[in-house]
Amino acid sequence: MFVKLQKAGETNTQPREVQSKDPDVSAKLDSMPEEGKKFSVSMFPIEQTHKETISRLYAEKRNDDNVIARISHYALLYLRDLKSVLPPHLLSDTSSTAMPWLTDNAVNCRIAQIAEGTNDVVALNTDKFILWHRDWQRDAKVSDEHLKELEKTSEFLKILLPRIVGPGDNPEKGNHFILWVFDMTTKTIRVYDNTDQYVTISILDMEVLKDAFRNIASLNSWTVSSPRQWQRDDRRNCGVFVCTMAEMEARNVQMCHEVLHNEQMCHLRLYHASCMVKTVQSAKQNTCMAQDAGVCIYQKYHSKVMHPDVKSLDWIQCDLCKKWLHADCAGISLDIVTEDTTFCCGCDTKHVHTFEKTLALLKQGWLVELLIEDQEILNLHKGLENGTVRSNRMFLFKNPTFFPKLKMKLSQKFCFFDEEQTDRIIKRIYTVTQLPRVSLESTTYILEVLTPELTFIILHKTEGFHRFQAEMAL
Known part of the structure; x- marks a missing residue:
């Protein structure tokens, strides 16, 4: 027909x-x-x-x-x-x-x-x-x-x-x-x-x-x-x-x-x-909100999971919606969390975020020069390389066949800055890390891993976002 x-x-x-x-x-x-x-x-x-x-x-x-x-x-x-x-x-x-x-x-x-x-x-x-x-x-x-x-x-x-x-x-x-x-x-x-x-x-x-x-x-x-x-x-x-x-x-x-x-x-x-309603689950079922959104550091795909060597995971609960995140997915160290610590996953944000604080700093020319220090870039790079900093993007970079659709999806949301600011960030990364500029592998690593990870740090400083909020805002 x-x-x-x-x-x-x-x-x-x-x-x-x-x-x-x-x-x-x-x-x-x-x-x-x-x-x-x-x-x-x-x-x-x-x-x-x-x-x-x-x-x-x-x-x-x-x-x-x-x-x-x-x-x-x-x-x-x-x-x-x-x-x-x-x-x-x-x-x-x-x-x-x-x-x-x-x-x-x-x-x-x-x-x-x-x-x-x-x-x-x-x-x-x-x-x-x-x-x-x-x-x-x-x-x-x-x-x-x-x-x-x-x-x-x-x-x-x-x-x-x-x-x-x-x-x-x-x-x-x-x-x-x-x-x-x-x-x-x-x-x-x-x-x-x-x-x-x-x-x-x-x-x-x-x-x-x-x-x-x-x-x-x-x-x-x-x-x-x-x-x-x-x-x-x-x-x-x-x-x-x-x-x-x-x-x-x-x-x-x-x-x-x-x-x-x-x-x-x-x-x-x-x-x-x-x-x-499969995503409406409790912590006892070990379901992380980031898993449902495709941004979990321990993302599951069929019988496989990212970072399978990690056996013990810390969790944190949103005080408003009562849902759960891995502490790593929330970007929060439990070393600084007490019983009186409040945490919101971002569910109280009703509208698309406009990044007003960050844009104001952009207009003042602050972003690349003053908000990110060379040592922060270098520490992040070394942590991603040796595994002390766990990242879903780094895992997919090293294991590109794990979940190709997710890899492509994340590679398309790596940054919200304009072309000029993005170019300045990338040049700064090359200078600090001394990665070869002619290497396709280095370029892919910078665009798909380092730049979004640095963006999370910037959004934490300017907007007060934790990692999960920043992931969902990109």
Whole structure:
């Protein structure tokens, strides 16, 4: 079921092969041999501990605006989002038909979580196409500013882009979720829609996409397909379907055509909700907040772990959200911690940090010359080399095959300074460390390890950030 992408102004003379609304044609289609997986609850197991976590969250007196989990660097899960996926009454009544729409943030968080669990799949959020569309309507071109995140996805095999659609051409007025999957291997855009109404891409949307992907791939020769998929003509569950289709794509599972019933939808809602609360755990479960954000110094990946030689770890708890961090991930020495010491992980910061204090010092020309001493740079360099300073970036530098996706992700967030200040820092590092300037290995080490580690020191001095706060601010 493929259709060739059309150029602007062309008309489609050959309709796409989709399920017909004609009963006779539909019957013929249903009688065809199924080529994919039928729905089974065994494909979506629900752990009792995660179900109990949801029950506990609902039983506690929490504000719906409370952050309950950090899914990724950009995705914060709020209690209201979880309730949109699994309203409290569904915990006990799986036959209920009262199901709310998922919030945009719930869909974005879940799909980001699905992508984070893979090495070759990456997710964009629902706002992305809206921003591209605004640019196109105003300038007939997507701005470079709104392409930065997309350009970071060029190494991945699949890009997941959830969309909100509705009547008309304005993507900001829709209320129905669909999913576009960009398969870089087959040069195909797969469209998933549980109602089977938005299974093509309009000429206007295609022009926007071609321009947005201009620095990654030419979409002129790509095809658009609407593969066999599970369906239910129910707009309230469209967000659940999009999350499920995203997971099937991440697993590389092909589905058959099957209409799901109410109990199956309840199971999927419980499954996705239970996955989303995996990061809401206690210290007894040895879960560090930095692990969930991908910035843990002892990051786990499948059966492997960074710094496997370290057997004893110190922990510190946030006084506000009560979650836990490794002391090394927090950047705090327990030698200076007493029972009266207060600690906040940064959960009280509601807005994106603007680094006002640091920027003020930048304008005064203080940063490189006065805030970092040569001896600090040298001590950091020696500590990273001999292992007395533990660093996730240094571990990935020495073990590049450990988790390639994480290595690439961290290498893209090494500094927030402008080009001039960054250049001055790098020159200073070369001078102090006497590393060879013509060595690619030295350059990679400075950019991906030393510069971000020095940035953490600078942010501690200027903004009062500890290591975890600085990692999340980059």
